Amino acid sequence: MCNRREEIVAYFNQLDRRYFMESNTNASAADCPVSIGFGQTISQPTLVLNMTLELGLQPDSRVLEIGTGSGYQTALLAAFCQEVYTVERLEPLYDTAKKRLDAKGFTNIHFKHGDGSHGWPEHQPYDRIIVTASVSRVPGELLEQLDAGGRMIIPVGNHRHQELRMVEKDDNGKVTSSVLEGVAFVRLKGKYE
Numbered sequence: 001m002c003n004r005r006e007e008i009v010a011y012f013n014q015l016d017r018r019y020f021m022e023s024n025t026n027a028s029a030a031d032c033p034v035s036i037g038f039g040q041t042i043s044q045p046t047l048v049l050n051m052t053l054e055l056g057l058q059p060d061s062r063v064l065e066i067g068t069g070s071g072y073q074t075a076l077l078a079a080f081c082q083e084v085y086t087v088e089r090l091e092p093l094y095d096t097a098k099k100r101l102d103a104k105g106f107t108n109i110h111f112k113h114g115d116g117s118h119g120w121p122e123h124q125p126y127d128r129i130i131v132t133a134s135v136s137r138v139p140g141e142l143l144e145q146l147d148a149g150g151r152m153i154i155p156v157g158n159h160r161h162q163e164l165r166m167v168e169k170d171d172n173g174k175v176t177s178s179v180l181e182g183v184a185f186v187r188l189k190g191k192y193e
Helices: 002-014 045-055 072-078 091-103 140-145
Strands: 034-037 040-042 062-066 083-088 109-113 126-131 146-157 162-169 175-183
Touching (some): 002 072, 045 126, 045 146, 062 140, 072 091, 083 091
Parallel strands (some): 062 083, 062 126, 083 109
Antiparallel strands (some): 146 162, 162 175
């Protein structure tokens, strides 16, 4: 497992965030979130890395990502799992991210334009789920789509206070949740706003 973490960190260090942004602003090199338009942001690089590491990706993992955004997080996921199913509600972001990731040569990413608050039930169950926008509570639909032995990383809270949580489902279907850190994400639009 240690070697896998090192491989993810090494890949992350050479993944140029500027490729996933509309313009090369001074902020693109800083460890901070940057606007990608439409009221959305590309998260700070250290948070993208930490969320990916906490997922505990395996080569055969099937990952559901809610909020494709710029495609930056998606690229990191796709390099270390079998399949990524990513959902983006904003059509301009969906189109741009798909073009960027297709141009990178990824063949294991499946794209959906739509409301991510309901997940993507047609391809469930997922070994890992990552949500890149905050919710008021963990969506029941996502818990249902998480496989036994699975793990979800999700920011939960309100506009003022959010916690990044790791939600795990054991082999018997029992769900536990732990807090990883305090965060500030844009809101997930839809049922769990």
